[in-house]
Amino acid sequence: MAYVATRGGERAIEQSERLFREEMGGFDRQRVEEVKKSLPYLIDRVMGEASLYDEDLAALALAQTGGELYEAVLLLRAWRTTQPRLQVAEPIEQDTLFTHRRISAAFKDIPGGQVLGPTLDYAHRILATDVLQGEGYAPEPVEPAANPSPAYQPSVSAWQAENDLLEQPTPDGTTGNDIPDLTREPLLFPSKRAHTLQSLARAETGGVLALGYAAMRGYGQAHPTVNELRLAEAEIAVTHPDGRQFSAGRVKVSQAEVVDKKGEKLGIGYAATLGWNEVKCISAATLDLNSPGAEKGSATEEEFFLYHTEGVESSGFCIHFKLPHYVTFQSSLDAMRDAKAKKAEQSKSSDMEPAE
Amino acid sequence: MSLSTLTKPWEAMSYGFLDGSAKRELRRKMLKSVAVPGCQTPYASREVPMARGWGTGGLQVSLTLVNPQTRVKVIDQGADDSVNAASIRRFISRVAGTPTTMDTLEADLIQSRHRIPEEILREDQVLVLQVPNPEPLRPVQPNMSIARQMHADADYGRMWLQLYEQIVRSGRVMQGASYPSLVHGRHVMTPSPIPRWDVPKLHMAKHLTILSAGREKRIFAVPPYTKVEPLVFSDVPYKVEEHGHLTCTRSGATGFFMNEIPQDDGSSAFEVSDSEWGVKTIRARDGEGESRGETWYKDGEMSE
Numbered sequence: 147m148a149y150v151a152t153r154g155g156e157r158a159i160e161q162s163e164r165l166f167r168e169e170m171g172g173f174d175r176q177r178v179e180e181v182k183k184s185l186p187y188l189i190d191r192v193m194g195e196a197s198l199y200d201e202d203l204a205a206l207a208l209a210q211t212g213g214e215l216y217e218a219v220l221l222l223r224a225w226r227t228t229q230p231r232l233q234v235a236e237p238i239e240q241d242t243l244f245t246h247r248r249i250s251a252a253f254k255d256i257p258g259g260q261v262l263g264p265t266l267d268y269a270h271r272i273l274a275t276d277v278l279q280g281e282g283y284a285p286e287p288v289e290p291a292a293n294p295s296p297a298y299q300p301s302v303s304a305w306q307a308e309n310d311l312l313e314q315p316t317p318d319g320t321t322g323n324d325i326p327d328l329t330r331e332p333l334l335f336p337s338k339r340a341h342t343l344q345s346l347a348r349a350e351t352g353g354v355l356a357l358g359y360a361a362m363r364g365y366g367q368a369h370p371t372v373n374e375l376r377l378a379e380a381e382i383a384v385t386h387p388d389g390r391q392f393s394a395g396r397v398k399v400s401q402a403e404v405v406d407k408k409g410e411k412l413g414i415g416y417a418a419t420l421g422w423n424e425v426k427c428i429s430a431a432t433l434d435l436n437s438p439g440a441e442k443g444s445a446t447e448e449e450f451f452l453y454h455t456e457g458v459e460s461s462g463f464c465i466h467f468k469l470p471h472y473v474t475f476q477s478s479l480d481a482m483r484d485a486k487a488k489k490a491e492q493s494k495s496s497d498m499e500p501a502e
Numbered sequence: 503m504s505l506s507t508l509t510k511p512w513e514a515m516s517y518g519f520l521d522g523s524a525k526r527e528l529r530r531k532m533l534k535s536v537a538v539p540g541c542q543t544p545y546a547s548r549e550v551p552m553a554r555g556w557g558t559g560g561l562q563v564s565l566t567l568v569n570p571q572t573r574v575k576v577i578d579q580g581a582d583d584s585v586n587a588a589s590i591r592r593f594i595s596r597v598a599g600t601p602t603t604m605d606t607l608e609a610d611l612i613q614s615r616h617r618i619p620e621e622i623l624r625e626d627q628v629l630v631l632q633v634p635n636p637e638p639l640r641p642v643q644p645n646m647s648i649a650r651q652m653h654a655d656a657d658y659g660r661m662w663l664q665l666y667e668q669i670v671r672s673g674r675v676m677q678g679a680s681y682p683s684l685v686h687g688r689h690v691m692t693p694s695p696i697p698r699w700d701v702p703k704l705h706m707a708k709h710l711t712i713l714s715a716g717r718e719k720r721i722f723a724v725p726p727y728t729k730v731e732p733l734v735f736s737d738v739p740y741k742v743e744e745h746g747h748l749t750c751t752r753s754g755a756t757g758f759f760m761n762e763i764p765q766d767d768g769s770s771a772f773e774v775s776d777s778e779w780g781v782k783t784i785r786a787r788d789g790e791g792e793s794r795g796e797t798w799y800k801d802g803e804m805s806e
Contacts, residue, residue, distance in 0.1 A: 470578065
C-alpha cells in the first residue's frame with residue numbers, strides 16, 4: 147500500500163516516550179521516598195497546584211516526570227478527578243490551626259507575637275559549593291525557646307475587626323456538598339466566592355506571581371501590606387455516617403491576608419493553599435485584594451487572572467502549538483494569496499473606481 | 503447495610519477512564535447542547551491523562567459516548583496516522599476496549615481535529631470535533647462574560663463589522679479556518695478550525711456533530727438536519743479554498759481539500775488531506791477493489 151510510509155505515527159510516539167524515560171532510567175519506591183524527604187517545598191507546590199494533598203503521590207508524580215512540573219501536576223489532577231468525593235471536611239477557622247509560622251508586616255508586634263517559624267527569609271543565599279568538594283552539610287540544631295509561642299491564634303484581621311479597623315466578610319454558612327466545587331463545576335463569572343478561592347488555591351505559582359507582581363508594581367488599584375502570613379497544619383475533621391466526628395489527619399496549609407489603606411477602613415484580600423506556599427499566597431491575596439471594581443480586561447479583574455493562572459490549562463495550550471496546524475495554515479494561505487492576486491489585478495487597471 | 507454493599511471491588515480506573523459523575527454531567531450537557539443548537543454550554547471538563555489543548559474536550563465526549571462495540575476513528579488535520587490522533591485512538595481503545603478503524607464509513611464515532619472527512623456521514627454516525635476556542639466573538643470581545651451576554655442578546659453587529667472591515671481592507675473576507683456560522687438561525691458558533699471547505703458539510707447534515715472545548719470548558723452541538731450558515735453578505739458569496747482543481751500527487755484524486763507540500767524547486771505538490779480517502783483512491787487505482795463512499799464534493803463542487 148502506497149501510504150504505508152506515512153503510517154509511522156504510532157511507533158514514533160512510543161519511541162519518543164522511551165527516549166524521554168531513558169534519561170531518568172527506572173525508579174522505585176526508594177526514589178519516591180527520597181524525593182518526598184528531600185524536596186518538601188517542591189512537594190508542597192505540586193500538591194497546591196494539583197489541589198491534592200498526598201505527599202507520596204506528589205513525590206511519585208515528580209519522580210515519574212523527572213521534575214517536569216506541569217506534567218507532574220497534570221498527572222495528579224488527572225488521577226484526582228477520577229476519585230470519588232467521599233466526605234466533605236468541617237470548615238476550618240484560623241484559631242484552630244496548629245501554627246508554625248505567623249508574621250505580620252502591619253504591626254511591630256501582634257497578639258501572640260511574631261512567630262518566625264521555618265524560613266529562609268534572613269538566610270544569606272550562598273551556594274554550598276563545599277558539598278561538591280565532598281564535604282557533608284549538616285544543619286545546626288534548633289534551640290527550642292524557653293517559652294514556646296502559643297500554637298493556636300486567631301487571625302490578625304479578627305483583631306482588626308474587633309477594633310473597627312476593617313469589615314469582616316459575612317460568614318458563608320454553606321456546608322458539605324452544597325459548597326460550590328470548582329473541580330466538579332465550570333468557573334463562570336461573576337465567580338462564586340468559593341470558586342475564586344479554590345481557583346487561586348490551585349493556580350500555577352509562577353502565573354499568580356506574575357500577575358500579582360504586576361498589581362504590586364502599580365498595575366493594580368491597591369498596594370498590599372501583609373497583614374498576616376501563616377504556615378500551619380490543619381486538622382481534617384470529618385463526620386462518620388454514624389454521626390461521630392473524627393480527625394482524618396493533619397495537612398499543611400498556608401494563608402495570607404493582605405490589606406490596603408485607601409478608605410476609612412482596611413480592605414482585605416485573602417488566599418490559602420494546601421502546602422506551604424508563601425509566594426503564591428501573598429500574590430494570590432494581592433490579586434484578590436485588587437479585584438473588586440477592577441476594569442474588565444485588566445490583569446486584576448477576576449476573569450483575567452483566574453483564567454490565566456490555571457496552570458494545567460495554560461501549559462497545555464502552550465504546548466499544543468507543537469501539534470500540526472497545516473490545515474488551518476492552508477486555509478489562511480488560500481485567503482492571503484487570493485487577496486494578493488486581487489490587489490495585483492487592481493493596480494494593473496489604470497483607472498481606479500471610487501469606493502461604493 | 504455494610505460497607506461492602508456500598509462499594510465495588512477496587513479497580514485501577516473506571517470504564518472509559520471518566521467516573522460516573524463526570525459522564526453523567528457530560529450526557530446532560532450534551533443533551534442541552536442538542537436542544538439549543540450552536541449554544542455554548544459550560545461544563546466542568548475534568549482533567550484527562552492528556553494535556554489541555556490536545557483534544558481533551560473531544561476525548562471526554564468520546565469517552566462518554568463509547569461502549570465496547572463502538573467503532574472509533576480518530577483524525578488530526580485529516581490524517582489517521584498523525585501522532586496525536588494515534589495517541590488518542592490508542593488511549594480510547596485502551597480504556598474503553600473499543601474497536602478502531604480508519605475507514606470513515608465503518609466508524610460509529612469519529613473524533614477529529616480540524617477536518618470533516620470527505621465521505622458523507624450517515625444518521626447513525628457521530629462526529630466529535632475538538633475545539634481550541636469555542637467563542638466566535640473572541641476576536642471582537644475577549645471577555646467571556648460580556649461575550650456570553652452578547653450571545654444571549656444575539657448581538658452580532660461587531661462580528662459583521664469585522665467581516666466588512668476585512669473586505670474593505672483586503673478585498674475579501676480574510677477568515678481562514680473557523681469560519682463563524684449561524685446555527686439554526688439563532689446562535690453564531692465557530693465550527694472549530696475546520697477549513698471553509700468543510701463548513702457546508704455541517705449544513706443540514708444527517709449526522710450529529712458535537713463540538714467540545716476541554717480547556718475552555720464549553721460544549722455545543724449541531725444536531726442532524728440543522729441549518730448552518732456561514733456569515734456572509736448577500737453580495738459577497740461564501741468562498742471555500744480554491745482546491746477544487748487540484749490533484750493529489752500520490753493518489754491522483756482530484757477535487758478535494760489538499761495539503762500543500764513545498765518542493766525543492768520552489769513549486770508545490772499537493773496531497774489529499776483526508777488520508778483515508780487517499781488510501782481508498784490508491785486501492786481503487788491499483789485494482790484492489792472499490793471502497794469509496796459518496797462524497798460531499800463532486801468534481802470539486804459541493805453537491806446540494
